[in-house]
Amino acid sequence: MTGGHPGHLASEAGRALALVNLRDAETAARQRLDPVYYDYFAGGAQDEVTVAANEAAYRRRSLLPRVLRGCGPPRLETTLLGQATSMPVLMAPTAFHRLAWPEAEVATARAAAAADVVMIAAMLSTVTVEEIAATGAALWFQLYIQPDLAFTESLVRRAEAAGCRALVVTVDSPALGRNERGDRNDFHDLPPGVFCANMGGAGHVRQVVLSPEISWSHVDWLRGITTLPILLKGVLHPADARLAVEHGVDGLVVSNHGGRQLDTTPASLDRLEPVAEAVAGRVPLLLDGGVRRGTDVAKALALGAAAVAIGRPVLWGLAIAGEPGVRRVLDLLRTELANALTLLGVAAPGDLTREQVVS
Numbered sequence: 001m002t003g004g005h006p007g008h009l010a011s012e013a014g015r016a017l018a019l020v021n022l023r024d025a026e027t028a029a030r031q032r033l034d035p036v037y038y039d040y041f042a043g044g045a046q047d048e049v050t051v052a053a054n055e056a057a058y059r060r061r062s063l064l065p066r067v068l069r070g071c072g073p074p075r076l077e078t079t080l081l082g083q084a085t086s087m088p089v090l091m092a093p094t095a096f097h098r099l100a101w102p103e104a105e106v107a108t109a110r111a112a113a114a115a116d117v118v119m120i121a122a123m124l125s126t127v128t129v130e131e132i133a134a135t136g137a138a139l140w141f142q143l144y145i146q147p148d149l150a151f152t153e154s155l156v157r158r159a160e161a162a163g164c165r166a167l168v169v170t171v172d173s174p175a176l177g178r179n180e181r182g183d184r185n186d187f188h189d190l191p192p193g194v195f196c197a198n199m200g201g202a203g204h205v206r207q208v209v210l211s212p213e214i215s216w217s218h219v220d221w222l223r224g225i226t227t228l229p230i231l232l233k234g235v236l237h238p239a240d241a242r243l244a245v246e247h248g249v250d251g252l253v254v255s256n257h258g259g260r261q262l263d264t265t266p267a268s269l270d271r272l273e274p275v276a277e278a279v280a281g282r283v284p285l286l287l288d289g290g291v292r293r294g295t296d297v298a299k300a301l302a303l304g305a306a307a308v309a310i311g312r313p314v315l316w317g318l319a320i321a322g323e324p325g326v327r328r329v330l331d332l333l334r335t336e337l338a339n340a341l342t343l344l345g346v347a348a349p350g351d352l353t354r355e356q357v358v359s
């Protein structure tokens, strides 16, 4: 071998290439980030039981390969709610990317565009949805329904006008989860110059309201004002999944918010099958929480997810090297997923079957 290990390169590209897997990305990001922001990104609610459970659920399950099927290289392309994507992996919405990298969500979106994956742009982004959309990335827009419905509608109109192709309504947040790392670090406000860009206007930045008053009537209201597909993010109970379908929702994200809302909720992977049974194929299911490996993606797909989303790994890539860092995270997961499918003996994500996951 000649030349240095890419990790010896100081450049962003070198730092990105030095990552071997998504777990490395967290280690490297931790070394670069302000510890207070690292804690904000990494942390979860209270004892972080659910944060740990999300990853543990993947470790608990085993994959059962089929042999001699002559499948050839797997094809990862997927269509979700009419949206073509290069693989069944989306970027979960995460707030405040400027805490990780100066170009913030614009860098993340450029990586999404380069990798041809959907970015679910957070309502609490630190650049506007219009600036994110200007990158050309395929976007869905994450919404916390605000009690001020006129303001909520104005956000929906902006997301529509910017070209977002779906609304992802976060429903697991009638209040903010209790993040004790933030309490210890006294991290309760964004630093100067970082703000929720979509909440600005008329000379002031609005505070987001996570309201316990939000109900199914708000979903009905939203259904009535937009023709965009609506997904509910944060559904864990089969009865809520059934209600969602009855209320005209187009998809669900089975999620416990990466363990950041109600602590001791089950691992999201463990709720996939009950929710899939309730929904009975009527709407597609996405899953997020703890996806760190191609084998994790394969397990989620085999258990009924149409696709998964990743939250923290994108932030780690961003913190390490901006756009190339996020691209690297996506490339690594794509390579791992292709390798996993090949070893499982399937030609495409949709060919995975339930019995290929055993406990």
Ligand SMILES: Cc1cc2nc3c(=O)[nH]c(=O)nc-3n(C[C@H](O)[C@H](O)[C@H](O)COP(=O)(O)O)c2cc1C
Residues within 6 Å of the ligand: 040, 041, 042, 054, 092, 093, 094, 095, 122, 123, 124, 142, 170, 233, 255, 256, 257, 258, 259, 260, 288, 289, 290, 291, 309, 310, 311, 312, 313
């Ligand atoms: C730093 C951070 C900020 C987040 N911000 C939001 C948000 O604004 N809206 C939302 O619906 N979910 C938010 N989430 C939750 C993610 O969308 C997703 O559910 C979770 O990160 C998935 O778990 P993972 O990080 O283990 O992949 C956030 C997660 C993190 C880690």
Ligand SMILES: CCCCC(=O)C(=O)O
Residues within 6 Å of the ligand: 095, 124, 176, 208, 257, 260
């Ligand atoms: C009001 C901040 C909400 C952002 C968020 O959803 C998270 O940090 O998990």
